[in-house]
Structures are given as C-alpha cells and as structure tokens.
Amino acid sequence: MRKLSVRTRWAVPVGVVAVTGIVIAAAAVASAAAVPSLPSRTPRQLLTEIAQGMATPLGPLTATVQQTANLGFPALALPAQEGGASGPSAGPQSVTIWYRDPRHVRVAEQVLAGETDLRRDGRTLWVWNSKTQTATRYMLPARKSHGGSGPAGGSVPGTPSAAAAQLLTAIGPTTVVSVQRNVYVARRAAYQLSLVPRSSKSLVGSVVIAIDARRHIPLRVEVYPRGSSTVAYSIGFTALSFGPPAASNFNFTPPSGATVKKVTVPGNLTSILGQAVPGAAGLGSLVPGAPGAGLGSLSFGPGAHGSVTPATARLITGMLAPAKLPKFLPALPPQVRRQIEAQFAKSLPAGLSKARRAALIKAFARHLLGRRPLSRGVIAQLGTNAGPATAAPRVIGAGWLSVVATPPSPQVAAAVRLALHGSPGAGQSSPAYNSAPAVSPPAGQVLAALPALLRAATPVHGTWGRGWLLQTALVNVLVTTKGQILAGAVTPSVLYADVAADAG
Amino acid sequence: MSIEQGDRALPQAAGGAVAVRPRLDWPDEPRLAQRNPVSAWLRFFASEIRLVFGRPRNLALLGVLGFVPVFFGVVFRLTISSVDGGGGPPFLNQLAGNGVFLALVVLTVMLTVLLLPLSAAVVSGDAIAGEAALGTLRGLLTVPAGRTRLLAVKYAAIVVFSLAACLLVAAMSLVMGLILFHVGQVTLLSGTTVSLGAGVLRVLAVAVFAAAAMASLSAIGLAASTLTQHPVGAIAGVLIVTVASEICDQVPQLSAIHAYLPTHYWLSWDGLFRSPTDWSGVEHGLVSFAVYAVIFGSIAWAKLTSADVSS
Amino acid sequence: MSLSAQLAGAIHASTETDAGFAVTSSGLSKRFGGGQLAVDQIDLAVPAGSVYGFLGPNGSGKTTTIRMLLGLIRPTAGSHAMLGLPMPGRQADALPLVGSLVEGPAFYPHLSGRANLTRLDAADATADAATARRRIDAALARVGLLGAADKRYKAYSLGMKQRLGIATSLLRPRQLVILDEPTNGLDPQGTREVRALIRQIAADGTTVFVSSHLLAEVEQVCTHVGVMRAGRLVYQGSLAQLRGQAGLLVRTPKPELAAQVLAELGLAGIRQGDGADQEVTAELGAMLPEVICERLVLAGVPVAGLETPRRSLEDEFVELTGEGFDVD
Numbered sequence A: 001m002r003k004l005s006v007r008t009r010w011a012v013p014v015g016v017v018a019v020t021g022i023v024i025a026a027a028a029v030a031s032a033a034a035v036p037s038l039p040s041r042t043p044r045q046l047l048t049e050i051a052q053g054m055a056t057p058l059g060p061l062t063a064t065v066q067q068t069a070n071l072g073f074p075a076l077a078l079p080a081q082e083g084g085a086s087g088p089s090a091g092p093q094s095v096t097i098w099y100r101d102p103r104h105v106r107v108a109e110q111v112l113a114g115e116t117d118l119r120r121d122g123r124t125l126w127v128w129n130s131k132t133q134t135a136t137r138y139m140l141p142a143r144k145s146h147g148g149s150g151p152a153g154g155s156v157p158g159t160p161s162a163a164a165a166q167l168l169t170a171i172g173p174t175t176v177v178s179v180q181r182n183v184y185v186a187r188r189a190a191y192q193l194s195l196v197p198r199s200s201k202s203l204v205g206s207v208v209i210a211i212d213a214r215r216h217i218p219l220r221v222e223v224y225p226r227g228s229s230t231v232a233y234s235i236g237f238t239a240l241s242f243g244p245p246a247a248s249n250f251n252f253t254p255p256s257g258a259t260v261k262k263v264t265v266p267g268n269l270t271s272i273l274g275q276a277v278p279g280a281a282g283l284g285s286l287v288p289g290a291p292g293a294g295l296g297s298l299s300f301g302p303g304a305h306g307s308v309t310p311a312t313a314r315l316i317t318g319m320l321a322p323a324k325l326p327k328f329l330p331a332l333p334p335q336v337r338r339q340i341e342a343q344f345a346k347s348l349p350a351g352l353s354k355a356r357r358a359a360l361i362k363a364f365a366r367h368l369l370g371r372r373p374l375s376r377g378v379i380a381q382l383g384t385n386a387g388p389a390t391a392a393p394r395v396i397g398a399g400w401l402s403v404v405a406t407p408p409s410p411q412v413a414a415a416v417r418l419a420l421h422g423s424p425g426a427g428q429s430s431p432a433y434n435s436a437p438a439v440s441p442p443a444g445q446v447l448a449a450l451p452a453l454l455r456a457a458t459p460v461h462g463t464w465g466r467g468w469l470l471q472t473a474l475v476n477v478l479v480t481t482k483g484q485i486l487a488g489a490v491t492p493s494v495l496y497a498d499v500a501a502d503a504g
Numbered sequence B: 001m002s003i004e005q006g007d008r009a010l011p012q013a014a015g016g017a018v019a020v021r022p023r024l025d026w027p028d029e030p031r032l033a034q035r036n037p038v039s040a041w042l043r044f045f046a047s048e049i050r051l052v053f054g055r056p057r058n059l060a061l062l063g064v065l066g067f068v069p070v071f072f073g074v075v076f077r078l079t080i081s082s083v084d085g086g087g088g089p090p091f092l093n094q095l096a097g098n099g100v101f102l103a104l105v106v107l108t109v110m111l112t113v114l115l116l117p118l119s120a121a122v123v124s125g126d127a128i129a130g131e132a133a134l135g136t137l138r139g140l141l142t143v144p145a146g147r148t149r150l151l152a153v154k155y156a157a158i159v160v161f162s163l164a165a166c167l168l169v170a171a172m173s174l175v176m177g178l179i180l181f182h183v184g185q186v187t188l189l190s191g192t193t194v195s196l197g198a199g200v201l202r203v204l205a206v207a208v209f210a211a212a213a214m215a216s217l218s219a220i221g222l223a224a225s226t227l228t229q230h231p232v233g234a235i236a237g238v239l240i241v242t243v244a245s246e247i248c249d250q251v252p253q254l255s256a257i258h259a260y261l262p263t264h265y266w267l268s269w270d271g272l273f274r275s276p277t278d279w280s281g282v283e284h285g286l287v288s289f290a291v292y293a294v295i296f297g298s299i300a301w302a303k304l305t306s307a308d309v310s311s
Numbered sequence C: 001m002s003l004s005a006q007l008a009g010a011i012h013a014s015t016e017t018d019a020g021f022a023v024t025s026s027g028l029s030k031r032f033g034g035g036q037l038a039v040d041q042i043d044l045a046v047p048a049g050s051v052y053g054f055l056g057p058n059g060s061g062k063t064t065t066i067r068m069l070l071g072l073i074r075p076t077a078g079s080h081a082m083l084g085l086p087m088p089g090r091q092a093d094a095l096p097l098v099g100s101l102v103e104g105p106a107f108y109p110h111l112s113g114r115a116n117l118t119r120l121d122a123a124d125a126t127a128d129a130a131t132a133r134r135r136i137d138a139a140l141a142r143v144g145l146l147g148a149a150d151k152r153y154k155a156y157s158l159g160m161k162q163r164l165g166i167a168t169s170l171l172r173p174r175q176l177v178i179l180d181e182p183t184n185g186l187d188p189q190g191t192r193e194v195r196a197l198i199r200q201i202a203a204d205g206t207t208v209f210v211s212s213h214l215l216a217e218v219e220q221v222c223t224h225v226g227v228m229r230a231g232r233l234v235y236q237g238s239l240a241q242l243r244g245q246a247g248l249l250v251r252t253p254k255p256e257l258a259a260q261v262l263a264e265l266g267l268a269g270i271r272q273g274d275g276a277d278q279e280v281t282a283e284l285g286a287m288l289p290e291v292i293c294e295r296l297v298l299a300g301v302p303v304a305g306l307e308t309p310r311r312s313l314e315d316e317f318v319e320l321t322g323e324g325f326d327v328d
Helices: A006-033 A043-055 A160-168 A267-276 A291-300 A310-320 A334-347 A354-368 A376-381 A410-421 A441-456 A492-503 B037-054 B056-082 B101-112 B115-134 B136-142 B147-180 B196-227 B231-250 B252-258 B280-306 C003-017 C062-069 C091-097 C113-123 C129-142 C158-168 C188-203 C215-219 C239-243 C255-264 C289-298 C313-321
Strands: A061-069 A093-101 A104-111 A114-121 A124-129 A134-139 A175-185 A188-197 A204-212 A218-225 A233-242 A259-264 A394-396 A403-405 A458-462 A465-471 A476-480 A485-488 C021-031 C037-042 C045-047 C051-055 C077-082 C085-087 C098-101 C176-180 C207-212 C224-229 C232-238 C247-251 C279-283 C305-307
Touching: A006 B280, A043 A175, A043 A188, A043 A204, A175 A204, A188 A218, A334 A354, A394 A492, A403 A492, A410 A441, A441 A465, A441 A476, A458 A492, A465 A492, A476 A492, A485 A492, B037 B056, B037 B147, B037 C113, B056 B101, B056 B115, B056 B147, B101 B115, B101 B147, B101 B196, B115 B136, B115 B147, B115 B196, B115 B231, B136 B147, B136 C113, B147 B196, B147 B280, B196 B231, B196 B280, B231 B252, C021 C062, C021 C207, C037 C062, C037 C077, C045 C207, C045 C224, C051 C062, C051 C188, C051 C215, C062 C077, C062 C176, C062 C207, C077 C091, C085 C091, C091 C098, C098 C158, C113 C129, C113 C158, C129 C158, C158 C188, C188 C207, C188 C215, C207 C215, C215 C313, C224 C239, C224 C313, C232 C239, C232 C313, C247 C255, C247 C289, C255 C279, C255 C289, C289 C305
Parallel strands: A134 A259, C037 C232, C051 C207, C051 C224, C098 C176, C176 C207
Antiparallel strands: A061 A093, A061 A233, A093 A104, A104 A114, A114 A124, A124 A134, A175 A188, A188 A204, A204 A218, A218 A233, A394 A403, A403 A485, A458 A465, A465 A476, A476 A485, C021 C037, C021 C045, C021 C077, C077 C085, C224 C232, C247 C279, C247 C305
C-alpha cells in the first residue's frame, strides 16, 4: 500500500486545494466576465425602453434586493438600524420581497436568527418582529388604494426603478449618457446605461444602471465616486423571479404567545405612516430596518439601546404641531399611548425642574388624548425648534450639484462646541444635547452622529465663515460654526459657495 | 576486524548445519481464509467505536455535554422573566413561549463558546497523535491495519462521536425544555407556526447540521493529529484555528474571506426556521463543511501514509 | 483455481526463488532527517525456520532496522523482502503472516489484556472474527496471562506487559515472529520464560527474529546471529559457524604430511610452525576434531597432540562490536 512516493501523496491535498481555489475563482470570474450577447441599443433606445418598462405593471414576483454602501463613513451614510438585531453595519443589507399586487405584499428583512416581516393582505397590514415576538396589525383605510400612492404604473416602488427614475431626471446637458458592456444581474441578461456628470465639481464619477433586457426594468444601480473603480453605493436585485408567490406569504395569523397590537389607521395619516411604515404606501422605503422598525419601536417601546429613535422623534414632532394632531391618536390603545408619553419624557431637555417636567408630560398626555392641544408657548418652552417647517432641510442647487442644507441652528452650533470643547458655550440655556433631542428628524439624526462626524472632520474656513469638513468618497459634509449643515456629492467649493449664497 | 567482509554473505551456509523448515502450509493461511472485506471493516469500525465511547475521558466529555442543557435550562427558567428581546443568544426570547427553543439556544451557545468544538477537537486531535503517544500506532500498523483504512475508520468514528454529542445536547435540551417550559406549536422566525412534531424535526435537523460542522472541524483535528505526536498540541491547534476563524469572521475588513472561513456557516441553519424554508444557508454550510473535510482529510492521508512511525 | 489458491501459490513460488529466507534485505539504509545515518547498507538473510539473534549495542540501529522491515519507516535506500514478498509493495500480504513486538509493549491502559488483543485482532482485515475469542485465549494461555486476562493493562507488571506484547504476535499462526528486545526489563525468571516461549514458537517451525543487546540472553536459543555495530551489519551467520571460528592445532613430528592431509580435508588457513616446535595450525571450520584426528592417523601422521583452541563467544562479540555491549 505504500507504493506511491511521498511527493505523489502530498500532491493529493495540494490538488484538492488547487481544485477548490480554481472552482471558486472560476465561478467569480465567470460571473464577473459573463457577457450576455444582446442586440445593441443606443442610449436613447434604452431610455425609451426604461420608460416603457416602468410604465408597464410589473406583475407578481419574488425577489431579493441588496443594498451595499461603502462610503467611507458608514455611521453617517447609512440610517442607523433601529431595533434591528445587527446594529449599524456597513455590510450588505438585503430584504426579500414577495409581491402579487400593491395590496398583496410581503417584505422580510432577515438577519441571523431574526426576521422582521411586513405582510399586507388587502386592508390588513401585519408587522411581525421575531426579536420582540410582537405582531402589530394595521387596518388601512378602505377608500383609497394605496397602490396608487406609490410611484407610477404599479412598478414596485423603492426597487431600483425608483432610484433609476430619480437619476434619470438628471439626464440632460449635465450628463454624458452611454451604453456599457452587458452583464448578468440576478441571473438575468441586462444592458448597462452609464451616466457621467459633466461637471467636475460632482463627486459622482458615474452611475451605472443595469436594465433587464426582457422587461426593461432597472435591475441594479451602482454609484462610482469620481476617479475610483470601486462601487460606493449599489442597490439591486440579487434574485428575481416572476410568478405569483404563495398566498401564505400575505395572510398572517399571530402565533400564540406573541404580543399582538391592533391599530386602525385613518385615511389622513398616510402622510405620516407613509414615511414610517415601509409598504403602507406601496413598499415605502427600501432601506431595511430604518423607518419600519422605527414604527415598531413606537409601538413596542424603545429599541434595545433605549434612545429615542429618529422615527419616533419624527412622530412626536408631528404631534406637537397643534394643527397636525392626528385624529387617530386618542383612539390608540392605552399601552401605546404610554409608550409615546415615555418617549416624549425622554425627549425633554435635561435642565428642567421636576415639577416643570411633570407638568409638561401631563400637558402632552392631554394633548395626546385630543383634549387640549399644546400651546405654541409650551412647545417653545421645550427648547426645540420643533416646528417641522423651521428645521426642514432644503435642497440647494440642481442636478448633480444638489446640496442638502439645514438652516443655521443655535442648537447644532452649541452641540458642535460641546463636541469640540466639552462645553456648550456661554449664554446658552441648556438645550438637550445628550438624549437625542426633539428636533426635526434629519437634524436629530445628524446631531446624534455629530461627535463622530466632527472627530473625522477637518476645520476649514473661508470668506463664507468657519466650519468643519468631512470628506468621504461620495459625500462631503460641511458643518458651520453657525450650526448649518450641508451635505452633497459635490466638491467642498460647492458647499462653501452654497453657504455664502445662503447667508447672502 | 578482518572477518567483517568475509562473513557478510551467508547463503552458502544456510542449508548447512541448520535444519530449515519453512512453514507455508498453515491451515489458517490468511489468504485462504480471506474475510469478507465489508465485515472486516465493520469489525474494525465497531472496535474503534468501542474505544472512542469507552475511553473515560470521552465519557466525561459526553457527561458534561449532557449536563449543559440541564444547567442552561434551569438558569433560563429562573431568569426568564428578566430576559428581554434585545440581548442574549438567538431564540432566547422565544424560550418562555416554547421549550423546544432551549435546544436551539443551547446548541448556539455551545457552538460559540467552544464547548462542542472542544469535544470535537479532543476526539479528533487525539485520534492519531494519541495512538502515537501511547505507542499503539505501531502495533496497529504492523497488524497490519492499513494506514488508509486506519484513518478512514478513525474519521468515521469521530463523525459518529460528533453526531452523538450534538444529538445528545439536542435530546437533553428537548427533555429539559419539556420539563421546564411550555411546549406547543413552534413559532418560526417569520411569525408562522408549525406543529410540535415538525418543530422537533427541525431541531434535530439543526443538531445534525451542527454535527456536520463538528465533523468538518474534526477533519482539521485529524490532520493536526497526524502532524504531531502530542495530542494536546493537536487539540490546541484546532481550538486556535476555531477562535482565529471566528475572530476573522467578525472583522468587517475581512468580509471578502468570510464565506471561506471554516466556522462561517456554523449558525447558518436559521433558514430552517423561516417560512418558506430557506435552505440556502444549510446548503452553503454543507458544501463548505464537505470541502474542508476533503482538504484536511487528504492532508491527513498524505501525512499518515508517508510518515515514518518512530513512536 | 480460486484466487486464494493462486495467491498461496504465488507465495510458495516467490519463497522458493528466495531459497527459503524469511527475511532478506539488500543495501537497506536509513538516514534520518538530521542527516544521521542510523542504518548503513545492511544485507540481511534470515533463513526460514531459524532463530535469528539480532545483536548489537543500544543505538546500533537494531530497532530502526526492525521498523523498516515492518514498513513502519521508509528506507532511504535499499530493498527488502519478508517471506519472499517484496516490501513495502506486498506489505498487506506479508504482514498478516508476521507477528511482531516492536520496542516494548504498548497498549491502551484502561482496557484489559483481552480487550487490547481483541482490538488488535479487529484491526486485522484478514483475521476471522468467528475464531477470535478462541485464538485470543490461546495466545493469552501461551504467555501465561489467561488468569490476568481481564485485569486492566495499567495494573500489569512489567513482565506481564512484555508477555502481552509477545501474545500479540501469537494471535494467529505466523511464519515469522519479530521480537524487539523481548527480555528488556525482565528479571532472570522472566527472561527464562521468554526464552522458553521463543523455543516453543520456533518448535512450531516459525522463524523467530529476536533482537537483544545482551548476547547471553539469546545465545542459548539462537541458531543464527547478525551483529550490528554503529548501523552496519558486521557479522551474520549461524551460531555453529561462529563457533567454527575455533582453530585447530596439531603437534606432530611430520608437519608437512599433516598440512597435506589437512589441505585434502579442505581446511582453510593451514600454517606450519617455525620448524622446531613442529606444530600445524588451521581453521577448524565445520569439521569435527575427531574426524580430523582419524584422517591424520590413517594417513600415517603421528599425532602427538591435537587441540581445538576456542575463544569464547563473548570474546568474538567484543571483537566484532569493538567496545562490547551495553555501550551507547
């Protein structure tokens, strides 16, 4: 039995390793290098086909959508995962979608040994969270078809169609459009349309959209930073099959032992829920975990970390505006109302006296019950610029050079000083920096991330003033000493110009 | 020393004064009484099984593995009210509702805190190195047991031990879950339910999957075992590989190699508890385990069949 | 013709071509990783049916040679055959016919003597499971361990352990039994028992290859010896032949005639003394002194005296091994 030489014997494991490596490498190369042969298309033909494809109802499908962000600053670039198991992560995030029609949808975010499910079956919408073993049923208004509120044509909103539609609006004199090498995405042959900004002031190098050759729908959108061949952001199907999913995906019976909440959603609440629940209006946002789980934390209490989630802050903010008091609030189950009150208590400024705090909470409770709206004076006392209109970020510029800017905010300015010097500065009444304050959600989100942001940022100054600049591959963020925050996929010079123009 | 050369050659003296009586007519001449190879394999395998399961240390190991579910069951029963959905191992939040999940909690904990890997490492790392250290390896090889045959029988016994260990943990957990907690329809991660029987079946499938993971790790242990005469060294080697792999699996910067790490798929059975059942994790895991088993099995084979046995 | 009969025939045929040698080797060498030459081109020839004493000081390469013979370690150079079967190619055919004890007994301490033997028998693909119990008990009985068969190995005395080791070579009928230092660590009584066992085994016609660093322990049972020194085989032959190294001394007034007769008898190394002392010396070889004496007298040689001066075996070995035994 020892007829083989030592060398021959060792060739066996070496061969096994080599074969394994070759198979892995060959699979990777094959998937990267596979070029489907398709009839050639001009950019114009492709754009037309996309328009047609997106106008045609998609029909039933089962798909997995994956989003990857590699912006160099994940904590900022990605919305924090609220109530999710995985926590903030730069890794790929994916959701699985079972779609029959806009009224029969299931979206599942699957993490290791956990799952958040959203099932819509006609008027009934169930949100299931395996971590908390909680099922929440939303009865949607009967009158309006929510499918209509999604993007046009019954396409699956929030899928690459939505992203592509946005980007296609930028096409024009600002963009060089070309057709790239064909690819396979989710095992489907696809054309690739490349959009390259003409302006050198854009940080975007190119946006590449893969378009299904048969159904003319976007299968994947990839964003490359200028001067880089590494994808900074991509969203696309990793699996896609057409055909009606099993009906068992849509109907849901809460398991015994689970906590069951029931909420009836009146028709005028869709504007709030539309942001808060993915799928309440179609599928809502694709970004897994963020808004949907936010609503979950509203209903089931704060996430594991106990902080006020931005979505909750957003809802409270909405409630604080007397004109906007949602009529359904008094109808909420007492537990849910108590949760909201607890969130409200957490969002109060730290420096309040005990009596004042109790009075405010009481006023808020009455407000919630719809008995007596909070006066503007009380709202002002909360130390927030809580009115959504005042803090809403706006878009400066157009096309590739669009910049999102918040108005100058003393609170942000104080927070910046606190983060940099450890003191909020003289003359400031103590606003809430520590617990995430009840400012408008985008600012609240940024405020929470401010210390990390400032650590990575470099001080800058110019004729426009002074501030701190955070540079990433795809996004630049400028925080000014006046508390203004500007972000965009543009060079810093554009941000400076925008600050100056905004002030002037 | 003048006789040194002259007396080297013997042949002419052989037929001389000494009566040579070659005996080639044994009634039990092995080739005449050749055994059925299958039954010979089974006999050797049964002997190896008796050895593995009869070794006091291995029995103590199984005793500890069997006790852990009892321990965890009692601890969780006493602390279940303070368990919240946020922390703790996966499925812990469902334990209060259904004792079947104790098996999943315990299997997950025992895989991640190295209890099951340790038992796999001990048995596999000892397989060849232990025989070499005792000196019994030379006895087996001169029998002759056959080096390839010895290795195959050793690995088969290790696989059986891994399976026994994982099934023991699962069975003890199910029993403790039955005693200490409510038991009923099993709620899947997707929120749908299956019958108790189907749930138990899935738990047993998880145990078999974990055993496959341990069998794959044991192949690494077997290879390490052929590379040293010190069983402790081989065992430590396996544990170092396990820990290093688990650490690498947590480092986001190494995400490109995560899928190729030996421990990456150890917990990828959660798809069994989704609806519809998602087999992709299990399939990827089994392929990964098989590839590792073949690679390290062939290393063990190359080393053992070409090694000088000097112990 | 059945396959097994063909195989048996093949064994016969190949054995005959090797003129009845249980073990042969040619240029067998082993150089270890460190560059140390442990065994240097040895040409073994162990006659079938012999009791072959493989002698040499500790560290002279005996155990390494035995490990190579049994296929445990790979020779650096050279080739060897066991029972006429080339090794390691026909290892699987040869080794079941060879019982062996290498470098002391080694067993599982937590198992009984019987369980240990059962384990080894189970590892043998060609052993008959149906007769295992009987064969194992027979082997235990032969080494006198039947009474202690169910005691754990770790409770055995050194002598019992050694005897259990020998028992493994007796699990089934063998054509060759290789025992490496079977008397190592035994008291004189134990040594005697092992010698008796070797005689018994040999009496069945089994070739016994027994190594020792003590000549006295095996001298009484050996028919042949091979002597190792620093990795080389410095002597190999029958014990009688070694004894034949004794000389012949004839005192006679007619030395020329005596030398002539001795030459006719085929004796080697004939030498006449220097005139005056009238002596003729020669090597005795295999010739018996009384036969030589008769021939001399018949040839008319007046034999004044005839001696066979004999050096002790001990002296021979000390000369062969240079420094004597027990030198590392």
